[in-house]
Every structure is written in C-alpha cells, then in structure tokens.
Amino acid sequence: MLSSGLRILQRCYPLHSASKLSSSLLSRLSKCPVQLSLNSPLERSRVTKRFFGSTATQSEPAQNAAETQFEEDVEEQKGTIKVISYTPTEIYENNSLLQEITGGDQDKEKTLRILCLEYDILRQEGCDVPTSISVENWQTLLDMQSIHGRKKFLRFLFIKEIRKSLEKDKKQQRREKRLALQEENVVEEDDGHIKYGLGNNALFHRIYESTITEYDNYRLIRAMELQEQKIFIDCGFDSSMSPAEKGNLANQLQFAFACNRVHSEPFDLHLCNVQKDSSAIRKMMRAIPMLLDTSFPCNVTEKSYLDIVPKESIVYLTPHCREVMRDFDHDANYIIGGIVDKSNQEPLTLAKAKREGLRMAKFPLDEYMHWGAGGSKFLTLDQVLKIMLDMRKTGDWNYALRHVPRRKLKTNEEVLNSMSAFKRRKNPFENWEGRAPRNRFVLHEE
Incomplete structure (x- = not known):
C-alpha cells in the first residue's frame, strides 16, 4: 500500500x-x-x-x-x-x-x-x-x-x-542543582565582608529590566514627539524574497529596532510599505506582540515614504549606485532597503530609487575598508542603522564603520603585505586612479 x-x-x-x-x-x-x-x-x-x-x-x-x-x-x-x-x-x-x-x-x-x-x-x-x-x-x-x-x-x-x-x-537540571544548593545551606567562612540576607543582596536599590525598557522607550517617544530626524526601512520587497530570507529579514528588523532604542540619540524609525499579513511581520510580532499598537514607539505603516516626507529630502541608501555618501546630511530623510538578497542579487533598491526619481547614495566602504578575499560588502539592516546612528552623532566614518564585521576584512598581516606591494610601485604616492590615497580604517585584531 x-x-x-x-x-x-x-x-x-x-x-x-x-x-x-x-x-x-x-x-x-x-x-x-x-x-x-x-x-x-x-x-x-x-x-x-x-x-x-x-x-x-x-x-x-x-x-x-x-x-x-x-x-x-x-x-x-x-x-x-x-x-x-x-x-x-x-x-x-x-x-x-x-x-x-x-x-x-x-x-x-x-x-x-x-x-x-x-x-x-x-x-x-x-x-x-x-x-x-x-x-x-x-x-x-x-x-x-x-x-x-x-x-x-x-x-x-x-x-x-x-x-x-x-x-x-x-533547564530542569540547572533548576534541580540550584534547589539542591539552597537546601544544603552551606555556612561560608567569615572573610571580613558584611553578609546581607535574601541571597546576600547588596544595600543598593535594584534596577529592574522593565525600568530600563521604559527608559529606552521614553527616548523613542521623545524622538517621535520632537520631530527628530526620520529614517525609513522600505519593507516593500516581500515578493522578491524566499521564506528563509523573510525570516532573516524579521530578525534583522528586530535587531535594528533594538539598536535604535538603546542609542543615546535615536532616529524616528518608520517601517513603511508594510504588508501586515506578510510572514516577516507575523514572525516579528511573535517577538514583539505590541508592534502594531498605536502606543508602541515605532511607526509601522502601509503608506509609502513619499506620502510622509517631501520627495526632495529623500536619499535612498543602495550599494549599487555610483554616488558616494561623503558627509551626513541632518536635513535629509534616509531610506534603507528592507531586503535580504542572498539568492537574488539583482539591484532592486537601485531600480526602485530610479523609478521613483530619488537621490541615491552608498557608504564609502572601499575607501576606508581593506576587504578580505571573498568578503561580501553587503551589510545587514542593523549594521547599516548603527553606522547611520554613529555618523549622525560624530560625523566620523572611521568611528562609524567599526560596525562592519571583522570577518569581512583583511588581517593586519595581509594589510602590511598589500602596503609593501603598494610601495614597490614607481610612484607610491598615487593610487591606480592617480589620486592621493585616503587614510583607510583598519580594524586591529584583539
């Protein structure tokens, strides 16, 4: 049968x-x-x-x-x-x-x-x-x-x-071990320190995790009320991703929201072009059930960013364009493409920005990074948002690009070998394009 x-x-x-x-x-x-x-x-x-x-x-x-x-x-x-x-x-x-x-x-x-x-x-x-x-x-x-x-x-x-x-x-084993230790009631030797009751707690007032969460949410609400600089994550690429990539996108959105919340100067974060019945949003709501509530300190909307801010102030961040972002514009509204393109390498964000007639920019990664062999230059949403947060606060690319993973970069030995090959040129003060080389940021290994 x-x-x-x-x-x-x-x-x-x-x-x-x-x-x-x-x-x-x-x-x-x-x-x-x-x-x-x-x-x-x-x-x-x-x-x-x-x-x-x-x-x-x-x-x-x-x-x-x-x-x-x-x-x-x-x-x-x-x-x-x-x-x-x-x-x-x-x-x-x-x-x-x-x-x-x-x-x-x-x-x-x-x-x-x-x-x-x-x-x-x-x-x-x-x-x-x-x-x-x-x-x-x-x-x-x-x-x-x-x-x-x-x-x-x-x-x-x-x-x-x-x-x-x-x-x-x-977990059950750890619980049984903890209960066994509590039943033993081993008397510790007197080492000269004061022993408090209730598990040797200190005299200082305890700060609970819920208190820290409320404080972080207060910063986000303040950024929304004071009309701080907005940053958008375009979630309109749901049809171009596989189920696994949608799940990865949901995790990256959670990390992006978390890193923006704990920053001292957070953005007014907007998730736009959201399909509330998509698998990525459903998975994100399993971790953040209050995501779609009006009281939650994050703007989740089905509208486009063109309906929220003027078109002239929008700058779409895409790694496929030619325009390099030199300085941070505090008056611009930056757009981050909410897409995980491991299987589909088509320049979808570039095509969308051109179709809508928007300004585009990319990070100067090649001018500050020594990329290793096979290192992908694509960054996750939370890494891009961390770089934007640091650029807004400091304006220093050397400091902001510390969030690029070290596994993508050359080691110190490989950098020294490339520098020695550079000095063997006829004119070591010029690079291949005939310009003075910029100071590149090298991440030293611990």
Whole structure:
C-alpha cells in the first residue's frame, strides 16, 4: 500500500494536480502506523548523538521524563502569543484547521492533504521530520514548490525540535542543582565582608529590566514627539524574497529596532510599505506582540515614504549606485532597503530609487575598508542603522564603520603585505586612479 501510494504521489508532482489522488487512499495512508518515532530512549539517544555529539546524552530516566513532558506540552510560549503545533493526522481530519491554514481555498486544501501524505511517507522512509508543525510552518510548506525544499525545511524543524527538548532538559537540571544548593545551606567562612540576607543582596536599590525598557522607550517617544530626524526601512520587497530570507529579514528588523532604542540619540524609525499579513511581520510580532499598537514607539505603516516626507529630502541608501555618501546630511530623510538578497542579487533598491526619481547614495566602504578575499560588502539592516546612528552623532566614518564585521576584512598581516606591494610601485604616492590615497580604517585584531 505504501509503495503504491508513493508511486501515485510521484506522478502527482507538481502539486497543482492534487485531484489525481483519491481521498480514500489518502485517508488510509494517513492512518498508517509510524515506524520511526522519538518515543523510545534508544532512538532519542541515536538522534542526540547524531546532531549534538555524545556529550549531550543523558541517563535513561531523565530522557523518559523529558520525553513525556515534551509530548504532553506541544504549545510553546513566545512573548504573549502561543504557537500551537499540529500533527498531519490532526490537520487531515479537522476541517476547521484546513480552512485556517488554506484560507478556504479548495486548491490549497487539496495540496495540504497531499503534504500530509508526503509527511507520512517521508517519516516511514526514515527521513528527519518533526513530530508536529505549527500553522505558520504549514503555510510555509504550502508556498514551497519543490520536494527538495520541503525536505530541507522539515529537517530544519526536526533539529529545532530536538534542540528545544535538550534545552528543556538542561533547564530542569540547572533548576534541580540550584534547589539542591539552597537546601544544603552551606555556612561560608567569615572573610571580613558584611553578609546581607535574601541571597546576600547588596544595600543598593535594584534596577529592574522593565525600568530600563521604559527608559529606552521614553527616548523613542521623545524622538517621535520632537520631530527628530526620520529614517525609513522600505519593507516593500516581500515578493522578491524566499521564506528563509523573510525570516532573516524579521530578525534583522528586530535587531535594528533594538539598536535604535538603546542609542543615546535615536532616529524616528518608520517601517513603511508594510504588508501586515506578510510572514516577516507575523514572525516579528511573535517577538514583539505590541508592534502594531498605536502606543508602541515605532511607526509601522502601509503608506509609502513619499506620502510622509517631501520627495526632495529623500536619499535612498543602495550599494549599487555610483554616488558616494561623503558627509551626513541632518536635513535629509534616509531610506534603507528592507531586503535580504542572498539568492537574488539583482539591484532592486537601485531600480526602485530610479523609478521613483530619488537621490541615491552608498557608504564609502572601499575607501576606508581593506576587504578580505571573498568578503561580501553587503551589510545587514542593523549594521547599516548603527553606522547611520554613529555618523549622525560624530560625523566620523572611521568611528562609524567599526560596525562592519571583522570577518569581512583583511588581517593586519595581509594589510602590511598589500602596503609593501603598494610601495614597490614607481610612484607610491598615487593610487591606480592617480589620486592621493585616503587614510583607510583598519580594524586591529584583539
């Protein structure tokens, strides 16, 4: 039965020909017993050794207790939003879940049923698949067109699930160790210092993390109320990125917001051209549930930056243009392209800026950096924002470009070798373009 179902499934690719599979065959195959699972301690030990080494293994009683807790609790808490995971059998037999994932689309519903069958077949063959998948990850699987991409994504979820289980075990061990130390009540020797109660706390008033967060948010609100200089992140490239790149973009947006908030002179940050139902925004809201609230100190809007500030004051930062940014303009409104282009190297930000008739600029990286072999000159959103924050405060490129990762630059030995080759020229006071070389900023290794 399994081999016949597999042959039918192979003939049904691509997924739009889902009607070739009969619902009776799908229902019978979806109820097939799963041969490979992580319920046994032996299988769990094998998987742990395979991905995390032999040092991460634990005793059999601890493994059984952790596995029982892991199976009973399929809901993970992230911020204040609960992410509930479902098995393919639960998805296949529940029409409300099918409608929630597919949005009522009949074609997607047929495709999702095929994905449930594909999941069971992969698990029967011994592939690495998770025990349950969240609604968002099911939607991500629906958007993938190749079986190779889906197998890679399922393996990623499988490793993530194992890592989460191991973290729970380590957390439980740390808790038990802490409780054991508290029960011992070991009397320390008198070393001449005053010992306070309540865990040897000091006499100074404790500053909680929530107090620091409120102070940082106050700076952002003050920048918004005083009409400080605005900086925009253009989130209008959602259709040009893969699901993995969208997830990477969500992480970079979180880091960018965090570095702007803790700075002494933050920008008035705007996220424009935002599609609130996009996967990047949904993932960002899992970490920041208050993102779309009006009281949150960040401007998230579906409008374009052209509808917020005058067109003449806009400068689009793109690494593909020819204009070099020499000095920081305190009267300009800078735009950062919110795109992760690992797979797509097309100059999308340059094309958009030209299409809208905007001024463009790029960082003078080649004039201040000694790039290593194979070092990419593309920076993340948080790195660009940190450079802009320092340039606004100091106006010094040597100081602002300290945020460029060291792994992209040459070492001191490679810089000295290149300088010695430069001195062997006929006229060492000129570079290849016939100009006096600028002082380049070299990051010294620790």
